[in-house]
Amino acid sequence: MExxxxxxxxxxxxxxYLLVPVIIGGLIFAQYSFTAMVKQRTQELRFNLDxxxxxxxxxxxxxxxxxxxxxxxxxxxxPAELQYLNDGLVAADSATxxxxxxxxxxxxxxxxxxxxxxxxxIAGYRARLERVRPLVASGLALMEIDDQLRLDDSFALRExxxxxxxxxxxxxxxxxxxDTQGLVLGLVSxxxxxxxxxxxxxxxxxxxxRILHIRSTDRLNARLAxxxxxxxxxxxxxxxxxxxxxxxxxxxxxxxxxxxxxxxxDIDDKELVRSHVGMxxxxxxxxxxxxxxxxxxxxxxxxxxxxxxxxxAELLPQVVEEFQPMIDEKQAQVTxxxxxxxxxxxxxxxxxxxxxxxxxxxxxxxxxxPTVSIVAKQMGDGPERRLQVCVSDNGIGIAPEYRERVxxxxxxxxxxxxxxVGNGIGLSLARTVINAHGGDMEVADSCQKxxxxxxxxxxxxxxxxxxxx
Amino acid sequence: MAxxxxxxxxxxxxxxxxxxxxxxxxxRPDIKIVRAVNGREAIDMLSTLKPRIIVMxxxxxxxxxREALAHLKHDEQYQQIPIVMMTTxxxxxxxxxxxxxxxxxxxxxGIDNKTIRTDIDNLLSFxxxxxxxxxxxx
Numbered sequence: 001m002e003x004x005x006x007x008x009x010x011x012x013x014x015x016x017y018l019l020v021p022v023i024i025g026g027l028i029f030a031q032y033s034f035t036a037m038v039k040q041r042t043q044e045l046r047f048n049l050d051x052x053x054x055x056x057x058x059x060x061x062x063x064x065x066x067x068x069x070x071x072x073x074x075x076x077x078x079p080a081e082l083q084y085l086n087d088g089l090v091a092a093d094s095a096t097x098x099x100x101x102x103x104x105x106x107x108x109x110x111x112x113x114x115x116x117x118x119x120x121x122i123a124g125y126r127a128r129l130e131r132v133r134p135l136v137a138s139g140l141a142l143m144e145i146d147d148q149l150r151l152d153d154s155f156a157l158r159e160x161x162x163x164x165x166x167x168x169x170x171x172x173x174x175x176x177x178x179d180t181q182g183l184v185l186g187l188v189s190x191x192x193x194x195x196x197x198x199x200x201x202x203x204x205x206x207x208x209x210r211i212l213h214i215r216s217t218d219r220l221n222a223r224l225a226x227x228x229x230x231x232x233x234x235x236x237x238x239x240x241x242x243x244x245x246x247x248x249x250x251x252x253x254x255x256x257x258x259x260x261x262x263x264x265x266d267i268d269d270k271e272l273v274r275s276h277v278g279m280x281x282x283x284x285x286x287x288x289x290x291x292x293x294x295x296x297x298x299x300x301x302x303x304x305x306x307x308x309x310x311x312x313a314e315l316l317p318q319v320v321e322e323f324q325p326m327i328d329e330k331q332a333q334v335t336x337x338x339x340x341x342x343x344x345x346x347x348x349x350x351x352x353x354x355x356x357x358x359x360x361x362x363x364x365x366x367x368x369x370p371t372v373s374i375v376a377k378q379m380g381d382g383p384e385r386r387l388q389v390c391v392s393d394n395g396i397g398i399a400p401e402y403r404e405r406v407x408x409x410x411x412x413x414x415x416x417x418x419x420x421v422g423n424g425i426g427l428s429l430a431r432t433v434i435n436a437h438g439g440d441m442e443v444a445d446s447c448q449k450x451x452x453x454x455x456x457x458x459x460x461x462x463x464x465x466x467x468x469x
Numbered sequence: 470m471a472x473x474x475x476x477x478x479x480x481x482x483x484x485x486x487x488x489x490x491x492x493x494x495x496x497r498p499d500i501k502i503v504r505a506v507n508g509r510e511a512i513d514m515l516s517t518l519k520p521r522i523i524v525m526x527x528x529x530x531x532x533x534x535r536e537a538l539a540h541l542k543h544d545e546q547y548q549q550i551p552i553v554m555m556t557t558x559x560x561x562x563x564x565x566x567x568x569x570x571x572x573x574x575x576x577x578x579g580i581d582n583k584t585i586r587t588d589i590d591n592l593l594s595f596x597x598x599x600x601x602x603x604x605x606x607x
Contacts, residue, residue, distance in 0.1 A: 251485070254579075258585075
């Protein structure tokens, strides 16, 4: 059902929706990767910094009393033993190597530097080692030699300490920058996720709305088609009706023309002329009645009911009242047994009852007094509750085979000049009105002679009930 | 017995019927006119009546001319009887329906005496003199 409502152009969206979790998953993974990368990079920097610190500590020791100075003093105490000179030179070499490593590490941590003070101190150290022997040979006291060759390591240590400070600052700057980058990247990917989700949500909502729109359009179209159909029905019956009436109007018109010619032909015979004029008058009356019926039908038969609550016990006697002159004249007997209420157009309902009563008064055997009974009562319960109205008479009746055809517009059962001539509109109009109220009308079986016509109307309480039908 | 000089006139309107009868009588007093007031009555009459032609209106109560025409032209017993539709209707639907159902002619009712007389004269001279009709059996 749903698929049939979605036009083909919308269908490819379905496959695209599979991408939604993939894209969101990708964004979340990217965010996770950024975080992990930031963490790793920070750890790396910290590790390298720690490494450098311990290297610097090692260097400081190698320069100070744990290293160069220690070896220098040993050599100074035993200048004859070359082993001590060698030890001092090896210590100087390893200190130089440490300096080089420290410089490499510092470069890795973002600081390009050469530890000039330290290097020159090591170079000075080597030079001093070379001068020990000549000074000892010159017989200078050890204390004096030591004073002369005193090595000041404070510059080197200050330089190393300064480098460590710089490195520490550089690393913390870098970590901060990495953190910021990570934060920015995280925010960007978070924003991307949010924006993409919203975009997808919007697309989804739009699509949903389009589907709903299509569905509601479909419903509207169906309703439109329905009302078109009913309009077209009304139009067809109006056309049919107008066609029949205009055709029927031609007959009396032709008669008028023919009798006018006769009048001219028989102008000298007063009696004949009088008779022809009478015929013309008859034809004019027939035309008049047909035109009135046509107007009546177009006004009443196609009118939208304006409903209100009607009490049948009030309405029925009012309709009978209108027939009082005819009842008196024909010495007719009309009985009313009215009960129940109905939500209907009072004018139209009155019209229906009038037509039925009019037929009952009209179609009686010659010389017989009409006896008419009108019964209105409620039937059924709940939503099935209906009002039934039956009009029964003692008239000439309707043969079973014509029980449906009497409701066709302009379908007369009696010939042009018979005493029962009608214009074939009363019953067709009555049924049209009852149908417009959601009811039915039919010629009912009657065990006695005469005609019994019944109609039922739904007992709607309000306009909502009517529309809910 | 073939009733070769009989017209079955199917017409509910007394005035129209009177005018037609008068025209026919004035032109061919030998032709006998039998009238039915609707299609049902016409079909009933045909069980005993063998007219040379049927002249039939369309708009009639109980059974109209279209229904009677379709009924007669689909009944082997009657389909050879010429049927001339003579009606006020010039509705194309009616004309089409009648020819589809094998009406032998479709004429409009004249609006004045002269037209009626001319039409009847033509009709009689064709169907009673020119046309060879299958002589109806007993």
